Amino acid sequence: xGSLNQTQxxxxxxxxxxxxxxxxxxxxxxxxxxxxxxxxxxxAIARRLAAQFAPGAALRDREGLLxxxxxxxxxQSGLWSINVPKAYGGPGLSxxxxxxxxxxxxxxxxxIAQITQNHLAILNTVDLEGTEAExxxxxxxxxxxxxxxxxxxxxxxxxxxxxETTVRFDGDEAVxxxxxxxxxxxxxxxxxxxxxxxxxxxxxxxxDRDTAGLTVTNNWSSFGQRTTASGGVKLDNVRVPxxxxxxxxxxxEHPTIAGPLSQIIQAxxxxxxxxxxxxxxxxFIRNHSRPWIDSGKEKASEDPLSIIxxxxxxxxxxxxxxxxxxxxxSIDVGYxxxxxxxxxxxxxxxxxxxxxTTQIAIEAxxxxxxxxxxxxxxxxxxxxxxxRNARVHTLHDPxxxxxxxxxNFYLNDAHPPRHPWN
Numbered sequence: 525x526g527s528l529n530q531t532q533x534x535x536x537x538x539x540x541x542x543x544x545x546x547x548x549x550x551x552x553x554x555x556x557x558x559x560x561x562x563x564x565x566x567x568a569i570a571r572r573l574a575a576q577f578a579p580g581a582a583l584r585d586r587e588g589l590l591x592x593x594x595x596x597x598x599x600q601s602g603l604w605s606i607n608v609p610k611a612y613g614g615p616g617l618s619x620x621x622x623x624x625x626x627x628x629x630x631x632x633x634x635x636i637a638q639i640t641q642n643h644l645a646i647l648n649t650v651d652l653e654g655t656e657a658e659x660x661x662x663x664x665x666x667x668x669x670x671x672x673x674x675x676x677x678x679x680x681x682x683x684x685x686x687x688e689t690t691v692r693f694d695g696d697e698a699v700x701x702x703x704x705x706x707x708x709x710x711x712x713x714x715x716x717x718x719x720x721x722x723x724x725x726x727x728x729x730x731x732d733r734d735t736a737g738l739t740v741t742n743n744w745s746s747f748g749q750r751t752t753a754s755g756g757v758k759l760d761n762v763r764v765p766x767x768x769x770x771x772x773x774x775x776x777e778h779p780t781i782a783g784p785l786s787q788i789i790q791a792x793x794x795x796x797x798x799x800x801x802x803x804x805x806x807x808f809i810r811n812h813s814r815p816w817i818d819s820g821k822e823k824a825s826e827d828p829l830s831i832i833x834x835x836x837x838x839x840x841x842x843x844x845x846x847x848x849x850x851x852x853x854s855i856d857v858g859y860x861x862x863x864x865x866x867x868x869x870x871x872x873x874x875x876x877x878x879x880x881t882t883q884i885a886i887e888a889x890x891x892x893x894x895x896x897x898x899x900x901x902x903x904x905x906x907x908x909x910x911x912r913n914a915r916v917h918t919l920h921d922p923x924x925x926x927x928x929x930x931x932n933f934y935l936n937d938a939h940p941p942r943h944p945w946n
Contacts, residue, residue, distance in 0.1 A: 547590070547742055549733040552714050553669035558602035560615040569601050570625040574632035578800075581633040582906030584751050590742075591636050591751055595671075595712055598629070598636060605666045607647050607785075612663040619785065619859070620852025623792040627848070630796020631803070634913050635751040637796060639709045641789045642674035645782075645944075646717050649728060650770060652780045658770050662730075665715065673713030673733070675757040679705035685943065689759065691720035691727050691769060698769040700729055704757040711740050711753035718759065719772070726772040729764060737762040748909075748916025775942040779867035781858040784874040786944045788851050790920050791874065794881035795844050797917065798888040801910040802837050805888070808896040808907070809834075830895050837888055844880035851877040868939045871946060875926040882923045885914040921945040 560566050577594050584591055598604070606622050608614020622644065630637035643666075650662040666672075681688060689702025700720050710716045716738065718729045731738055743755040775783070813824035821827055851874040858870035889911035893900050900907050929940040940946055 547711055547740075550592070550596075550671075550712050550714060553596075553600060555600075555669075556667060557600045557605065557669045559667075560602040560606060560617065562615070563617050563621040566603060566606055566615070566617055566621055566625055567628070569603060570628040573598055573601060573603075574628050577629065577636055578632035582909060584633070584635070585909040586903075586906055588750055590712065590753055591633065591639075592712070594633070594636055595639060598640070599669060599671050604640060604643055604669075604671065605647075605663075607644055607651075608663045608666055609651060612659060613667055614663060618852060619781075619788060619855040620849050623788050623848050623852045626789055626792035627796040627799065627845070630793045631800040632796075634793050634797050634800070634917060635749050637793050638749060638752045638754075638917065639712065641786075641793070642676070642709050642717075643672040643713075644789060645786050646672045646674075646728070648782060648785045649772070652782055653728075653773055654770050657767070670714045671709070671712065672730075673707060673710030673716040675704040675707050675710055675716050675718035675731075675759070677704065677706040678702070679756070684945065687719055687721050687726070689718065689720045691722050691729055693722070693766055693769075694763075696766050697763045698727070698729055698766050700731065700759045700762045700764070702759050704759075706754050707740070707757045708752050708754040710757050711742055711755065716740075716757060718757070720759075720769075727769040728772055730768040730770070731759075731762055731764050735762055735764065746916050748912035748914070750912075779858075779862050779864045779942060781855050781862065781867060781870050783942050783944055783946045784851070784855050784858065784867075784870040787871075787874045787878055787921075787946065788848065788855060790917070791844075791848055791851070791878045791881040793917055794878075794885040794914065795841070795848055797910060797914045798841055798844070798881070798884040801885075801888040801892050801914070802834075802841060804907055804910065805837075805892045805895055806834060808892075808900050808905070812899055813895075813897045814899075824897075833891060833895055837884070837891060840880070840884045840887065844877065844884045847873070847877040847880050864939060867942070868933070871940045871942070872930055872933055875930055875940065875946070879923055879926050879930075882918045885918055889914040 605614050606617050610616035626637050650659055691698050691700045713733055716731050718731055720727055720729055737760040739758040741756040809824045815821040815824045815827055819827045854870040854873040858866040932938040
């Protein structure tokens with residue numbers, strides 16, 4: 525891959541990350557997205573899109589280019605409505621298929637896959653928490669191609685679950701004030717669902733991207749997942765109709781698959797990062813690497829120690845993928861019958877998948893350079909993005925706690941906690 529002179533890029537068309545360059549709200553789609561028929565079609569579409577997204581992934585990462593055209597193609601494909609229930613006009617596909625689709629996109633460009641995450645989680649939240657009117661409106665938006673962003677976490681709060689953003693109700697309006705960070709997808713969304721508190725009660729407030737008082741800052745400066753546009757959102761007396769505030773129930777009120785759904789998307793992104801890294805490792809060894817002098821081989825691909833290492837990586841990858849599928853099927857059961865036992869089963873299976881996907885993402889992106897050699901570190905190849913993406917994305921929630929909750933269940937019959945990070 526040759527390097528690209530930065531002056532060749534029109535930044536009015538391709539705005540950059542961590543920049544003060546203004547990014548206006550994205551236009552709403554003129555036509556509805558494609559309607560998915562079944563699981564097989566969703567996977568086929570994901571593979572077609574991945575083939576389109578992969579060639580430009582290194583360039584977008586290196587130059588910090590937001591994936592505008594790619595995101596439009598992705599959301600118009602129908603995949604962003606994959607978990608809209610059939611009763612509301614959606615395909616209502618398996619959560620195993622959802623995870624498979626995300627992993628396919630992530631193998632091509634994990635930043636694009638991550639931008640989908642909050643949209644799908646929002647659909648799930650409204651499905652589980654909303655009134656019939658709220659469900660119909662939200663699902664109708666999604667089926668029209670409206671993208672939801674995210675204004676959930678806060679940078680300076682005591683814990684990830686502590687919120688200082690407030691909402692108050694003034695007649696027929698909800699008024700929101702606060703500041704958010706890690707707002708993946710907000711910059712390129714049409715609507716930004718925002719978590720805000722009113723006297724201890726949490727609401728998810730749906731705010732149009734161009735609403736007065738709402739400012740999205742393109743200041744995501746992480747060294748990985750650079751083009752997710754996960755910067756900040758400020759809300760200064762933002763007013764929306766009162767009926768756009770969806771009351772959120774406490775996770776302790778009733779068991780739901782909200783946590784496992786959020787987590788399986790994270791795990792799917794990590795396994796996609798691993799798959800993409802392993803594919804690039806194999807390609808580089810075949811086409812660029814030199815055999816080590818002690819191997820006595822003519823080609824790097826004939827080095828017995830490299831062969832063994834690739835075999836190990838593939839085994840671990842396939843184990844992670846298998847657990848991801850098992851987790852998706854268990855979420856299907858917990859969604860259909862949300863008993864405590866079923867939800868705990870879904871939580872535990874998803875946690876197990878999260879452990880293996882984290883491990884293989886980090887291992888595969890480390891092994892890439894060990895096996896491919898020094899040439900693989902040259903900037904022109906852009907392979908460092910795999911390690912940076914894996915290292916950053918696997919920090920979403922501490923996988924070390926997964927071991928604890930899994931072990932505590934099997935040893936002490938303790939049901940795992942229920943929250944968006946578990």
